[in-house]
Amino acid sequence: MKLAEAPTLSLEAGASHLTEVLRGYASAEGLPPSLREAWQAHARQAHLEALFLDQKHKEDWKYTPLSFLRRPWKLAPPVQASPPVSLAFSGQAAELVLPSEDLPALRSLPAPTSVWEALLTPAASLQHYALSQEGYFVLAPHGTGELSVHAATLSVAPGTQAEVLVAPSGSGFLLVRLHLDAGEGAQVRFFLPAGGGAHDLFVYVLVTARLAQEAQVETYDLTASVGWKRSEVRVYLSGVQAQAHLHGAAIVGQGSVVDHAIRVEHAVPHTASNQLFKALVYKGGHSAFQGRIFVHPHAQKTNAYQSHKALLWEPGAVAYSRPQLEIFADDVRCTHGVTTGFLEGEMLFYLRARGVPEEQARHLLAQGFLEEVLSRVPQEALRGWARQAMGFAE
Amino acid sequence: MLTIRNLHVSVEGRPILKGLNLEVLAGQVHAIMGPNGAGKSTLAAVLAGREGYEVTEGEVLFEGQNLLDLGPEERSHAGLFLAFQYPVEIPGVSMVQFLRAALNAHRAAKGLEPLDTADLMALLREKAALLKLDPSFLTRSVNEGFSGGERKRAEIFQMAVLDPKLAILDETDSGLDIDALKVVAEAVNALRAPHRAFLIITHYYRILQHIQPDVVHILADGRIVRSGGPELALELEEKGYEPLILPA
Numbered sequence: 304m305k306l307a308e309a310p311t312l313s314l315e316a317g318a319s320h321l322t323e324v325l326r327g328y329a330s331a332e333g334l335p336p337s338l339r340e341a342w343q344a345h346a347r348q349a350h351l352e353a354l355f356l357d358q359k360h361k362e363d364w365k366y367t368p369l370s371f372l373r374r375p376w377k378l379a380p381p382v383q384a385s386p387p388v389s390l391a392f393s394g395q396a397a398e399l400v401l402p403s404e405d406l407p408a409l410r411s412l413p414a415p416t417s418v419w420e421a422l423l424t425p426a427a428s429l430q431h432y433a434l435s436q437e438g439y440f441v442l443a444p445h446g447t448g449e450l451s452v453h454a455a456t457l458s459v460a461p462g463t464q465a466e467v468l469v470a471p472s473g474s475g476f477l478l479v480r481l482h483l484d485a486g487e488g489a490q491v492r493f494f495l496p497a498g499g500g501a502h503d504l505f506v507y508v509l510v511t512a513r514l515a516q517e518a519q520v521e522t523y524d525l526t527a528s529v530g531w532k533r534s535e536v537r538v539y540l541s542g543v544q545a546q547a548h549l550h551g552a553a554i555v556g557q558g559s560v561v562d563h564a565i566r567v568e569h570a571v572p573h574t575a576s577n578q579l580f581k582a583l584v585y586k587g588g589h590s591a592f593q594g595r596i597f598v599h600p601h602a603q604k605t606n607a608y609q610s611h612k613a614l615l616w617e618p619g620a621v622a623y624s625r626p627q628l629e630i631f632a633d634d635v636r637c638t639h640g641v642t643t644g645f646l647e648g649e650m651l652f653y654l655r656a657r658g659v660p661e662e663q664a665r666h667l668l669a670q671g672f673l674e675e676v677l678s679r680v681p682q683e684a685l686r687g688w689a690r691q692a693m694g695f696a697e
Numbered sequence: 698m699l700t701i702r703n704l705h706v707s708v709e710g711r712p713i714l715k716g717l718n719l720e721v722l723a724g725q726v727h728a729i730m731g732p733n734g735a736g737k738s739t740l741a742a743v744l745a746g747r748e749g750y751e752v753t754e755g756e757v758l759f760e761g762q763n764l765l766d767l768g769p770e771e772r773s774h775a776g777l778f779l780a781f782q783y784p785v786e787i788p789g790v791s792m793v794q795f796l797r798a799a800l801n802a803h804r805a806a807k808g809l810e811p812l813d814t815a816d817l818m819a820l821l822r823e824k825a826a827l828l829k830l831d832p833s834f835l836t837r838s839v840n841e842g843f844s845g846g847e848r849k850r851a852e853i854f855q856m857a858v859l860d861p862k863l864a865i866l867d868e869t870d871s872g873l874d875i876d877a878l879k880v881v882a883e884a885v886n887a888l889r890a891p892h893r894a895f896l897i898i899t900h901y902y903r904i905l906q907h908i909q910p911d912v913v914h915i916l917a918d919g920r921i922v923r924s925g926g927p928e929l930a931l932e933l934e935e936k937g938y939e940p941l942i943l944p945a
Contacts, residue, residue, distance in 0.1 A: 647785070648748065649785045650785050650787055652747055652748070652769060653781065653784065653785050653787065654787070654795070654798075654799075655746075655768065655769035655770045655773070656745050656746070656747075656769045656770075656772075656773060656779055656781075657773055657795070657796075657799040657855065657859065658770050658773035658774050658799045658800075658802045658803050658806075658859065659770060659795075659798045659799050659802055660770050660802055661768070661770065663798055663802070664770075664798075667787075667790050667794065667795070667798060668787070668790070670789065670790070671787055671788055671789030671790035671838070672788070672789060673789070674788075674789030674790070675788060675789050678789070
């Protein structure tokens with residue numbers, strides 16, 4: 304059934320329907336016994352069966368429009384058989400565990416550059432999971448108009464570096480669930496791009512990460528006008544000197560919803576986290592940000608920073624921002640800054656007074672606003688992709 | 698070059714300029730001095746086309762063209778430049794990006810092709826050296842993290858790049874230490890030319906010791922109440938505004 308022909312349910316009926324679908328999925332029927340247990344644990348962790356209805360978590364969904372749930376989502380058949388994937392990075396070598404029937408979907412990527420090329424041609428060859436020998440993990444699900452679930456657990460060995468790219472494309476509702484265990488001193492970067500005008504793409508990415516001593520995680524969430532995207536990142540800093548640096552830049556156009564739900568837990572002393580999120584919201588766009596910093600009672604010398612800025616491009620743009628700081632230790636430094644507002648007239652005048660025509664001046668200012676995040680993306684190809692997808696290519 | 702006749706300007710319904718007349722010829726440097734609240738910055742704002750200023754009477758001609766009919770960018774293309782009193786920070790936009798956009802818009806208005814990158818960079822480096830600005834500032838975001846003095850020098854740098862016919866310096870000297878003031882003054886003096894005019898708005902005699910004006914005006918309560926040669930600035934410095942702006 305094409306999406307356009309889908310009958311419309313009430314929101315409640317749609318959510319119950321989805322819950323049923325996901326509950327069936329979480330039962331892991333049809334999976335080999337060796338994988339079933341792992342998948343069930345995964346599903347529990349992801350609250351898959353109760354994501355959208357769980358009363359306990361209702362507050363966390365308060366500012367997230369869910370009207371797309373009114374569609375009677377069906378699981379996409381090929382994905383139903385797709386099992387969880389476990390990966391272990393160890394030095395330069397990587398081990399990928401997959402059942403034999405999925406092997407054709409596995410692509411070997413000889414050099415990191417080809418990973419980025421694949422990203423730049425969306426809807427291309429990368430259907431499911433791919434992995435190089437370089438410590439790159441790529442998850443590029445291509446939606447075919449239905450619901451699909453994609454999950455992976457990554458264990459990154461002590462002292463190792465890994466980069467993880469999650470690049471959904473196509474159409475439909477894609478649930479992506481990743482869990483990271485970062486060993487001592489491991490460094491892991493997540494790149495979470497989506498967009499390029501895919502208005503029939505609905506993406507829910509849930510990343511959980513547990514960091515051992517001196518481990519570091521970075522996330523770069525880059526969204527350019529998708530139908531709906533919620534990126535939920537939960538980081539648990541469980542070892543001293545562990546660090547999390549979380550970034551997001553989003554263009555939220557007409558009819559688009561972009562939602563960031565961040566939770567960083569500082570569980571031990573001497574850990575650091577940093578959140579920098581920016582959203583440029585056009586008329587008819589909806590941006591939401593929830594950023595929770597939770598500092599445990601013994602987590603002294605925590606250093607946590609959070610910044611969220613929403614730029615409302617014109618009347619009719621909507622942005623919610625909800626910083627939450629829960630601090631139970633007394634010797635910490637936690638700062639946060641949240642701003643939501645329209646373009647500063649003084650900036651526009653300054654550019655015009657130098658001869659830059661108004662439309663071009665606005666464009667430059669829009670780019671400048673997001674550039675604070677884009678310029679920090681440590682992958683040139685992805686930076687280029689984001690600028691292009693957001694309409695800032697020079 | 699610039700002719701202002703009987704200019705009346707209100708801000709939020711409150712009259713600020715009340716019949717201002719001024720004639721600036723090509724090649725001249727005019728200084729406008731006056732006490733706080735006299736309307737100096739309003740004059741600069743209304744000439745550059747800032748929003749929120751209502752012209753209730755009078756006219757402004759720039760090279761025979763009605764300036765008030767033009768948008769801020771068109772005034773810039775026509776050759777007008779305002780060095781801002783408080784230059785705003787533009788995060789994420791580098792000085793190179795900014796001036797490339799500005800210069801190419803100026804060139805497009807003259808029917809010229811965009812400048813290629815090599816020529817652009819050569820021009821920017823040359824003018825940065827004139828203002829003793831480190832070339833690294835070209836790749837930094839416009840005015841972001843600049844000190845007050847750096848911002849003012851960056852304004853004059855932009856002026857040098859855009860090569861205007863009429864430059865208005867709105868209290869460019871305030872907040873400058875003596876070394877920075879000399880750098881700015883030297884750059885302005887280097888740019889003095891028969892085809893170019895300057896309007897220097899200031900509170901202080903100090904800058905006029907370094908940039909010799911042709912005409913000094915005293916602006917008080919929205920009108921020019923006295924005009925004279927450079928000696929008028931000195932007289933102001935010695936006596937203060939009060940005796941000079943009181944009706945004779």
